[in-house]
Amino acid sequence: MRPIMKKIEEGFFKALMLACTAAVFVCLALILGTIIVKGAGSVNLDMLTKTPRGGYYLGKGGGVLNAIVGSFMLSIAATAAALAMSLPLVLYINVYSKHSRLASFVRMSLDILWGVPSIVYGAFGFTVMMLFGMKTSLLGGIAVVSILILPIMARGMDAVVALVPDELLDASYSLGATRFETAFKVVVRQALPGMVSAALIAFGRGIGDAASVIFTAGFSDRIPASLFEPAATLPLAIFYQLGTPFPEVQNRAYASAFILTLLILSVSITARILTYKFKKT
């Protein structure tokens, strides 16, 4: 190839890479921009502190506190449940049963589960709940969302735990440590920041999903008083508000999206600060 061609080739691919990188920021900026422009004006204290009054969806007073609290309870509980399943699973396939066929089979299964659309989880959860005679409830929503985000969290954690070098495990074993001690005292500690990221990504996916909760957690204008009452969630609140023909209610949908975004951001920042503090000690 002539030097001039090499130069063009180099320039072309560099421009392509920059363009693709820029596309990410443009998408993010457009979405955030839309939410802020359309929604920020509608955010007020009432939205954050009040549940919907009668006629809220027609433009009358109230707020989305029911959905904020519902989303928060549901996603925190679902993330905790998914964590309780991911941690043993990930440690099993990376410490106890490393390089085994079982481990690769588990990974493949998780990858398939990851690809299942959330409406399918919702419908599946609904069927199971019908079987037990359960009505839409916070508990049902937590169960389904935890299964929805399990593959995301488990594969995310798996990716970082798999990077813990074998030699570090050997170092622990050679001191006479058991696999359990090695898994919890060495592997988890080493991989902790990545594991927190995985949990946060899963949390974000869980709090942002509408299709899995529509049949399972249901919707309610009240804050659920127990696990067995239906719970509102922000994505569904956005959906219902956007579905009205009234511009001021539609703007509240954008305001709700703005609140949801801030919620995810604050949880993410808090978790990272906590991890950083833990790492330092």
Next chain:
Amino acid sequence: MSERPHLQIKNLSVSYGSTAALRNITVDIPDKRITAIIGPSGCGKSTLLRAMNRLLENGDGISIRGTVLVDNEDIYSPGNDVTRIRKKMGLLSQKPYPLPMSIFDNVAYGPWIHGMRNKKDLEDTVHRYLTIAGLWDEVKDRLHEPASRLSMGQQQRLCLARGLAVEPEIILADEPTSSLDPKSSQKIEAEFKKLKDRYTIIIVTHILRQARRLADYVVFIYLGELVEHGPARDVLENPRHEMTREYIQGVIS
């Protein structure tokens, strides 16, 4: 030596799948000496070392036959408590792998998992073994910093202290200086010379000069077979075997 040595290997064969890594190795490792396992890369030196500590396990395509006797007990006999066996042997790997915790906790980790809970005892242990490993003076003011902030050479001495803290009888070292600068290597070698009065040390090395400097006893392995073993002077100065001579003269490597 009238007693039987701590570590005896009898008819040990190891294969990965269908590839034989070690064939029928039989050797007694002399107590309280430095034994160097020498030979070209990829000839089974590390496999032999790891087999002694049961870091190679049957399964996952690895098959192990033969016996490794530690204090006259076959470490591969089923039902043996593997953690108790490993506790008898400290391991130093090619690169230092400090545990993801503080300098103090790295040394205290072993004693802690074996039941030492008293703070004073742990402090004494950490002090004692960091001193033996020649690291105490360098780290005494920053014991609670992460071990990863130490230099490579310091990390390797920390790993030595960590291994010694569980009071092993044997130290297994797999090319322990290969990732270190010359000064740090020298320190590790000096530690080994001091430690051999109390410990049985086995060091894998492909650096012949290191074997000359350190070893009392030499085991030469070539392509998975034990070619020759004996007192260092005999093997290194007057090898009986043609292959050993060629390796030592640098004809094969």
